Amino acid sequence: MAPLLLAGCGLQPMYAGGGNGAVARGLSDVAISPIEGQSGWLMRNALADRLGAGASNPGTRYRLDIRLDDKVEGLGQLANDAITRERRTLRARYQLVDLKSDEVLLDATAGSDAGFDVVNSEYAVIAAEQTALENLTQEVADQIVTRVSVRLRQIK
Secondary structure (H helix, E strand, C coil): CHHHHHHHCCCCCCCCCHHHCHHHHHHCCEEECCCCHHHHHHHHHHHHHHHCHHHHCCCCCEEEEEEEEEEEEEEEECCCCCEEEEEEEEEEEEEEEECCCCEEEEEEEEEEEEEEECCCCHHHHHHHHHHHHHHHHHHHHHHHHHHHHHHHHHHC
């Protein structure tokens, strides 16, 4: 009964047809431009994992251009000016470009943030910052791929 109700309201699965569906084929046809820095390297790898073969294939139809803004800021502060809590924020401004027409098909932003405690161990703080960056990269990559998928589905 549920499939009939969903069909009646116009909802359709995003990835209908599995790996041979229009969205999956479109995602595999997206190349990722180089992204600067460690956060860029992590983001490019996360996107390549999600997009598949097209991420490194030079003969693709679309290009994904991304600029990242990665910052860490102190939040909690003790009387002696020691910071007790930090927040890492990762924001991505991205554009999906059709290489045939050089038209920008999607211009959007994605982002997320994570907080962590600052402790007496410098190693622990560095590890927390790195883990936060890795997790944020995965979250932002998911957001980007979802928006790109929706846009490619509208085009097909």
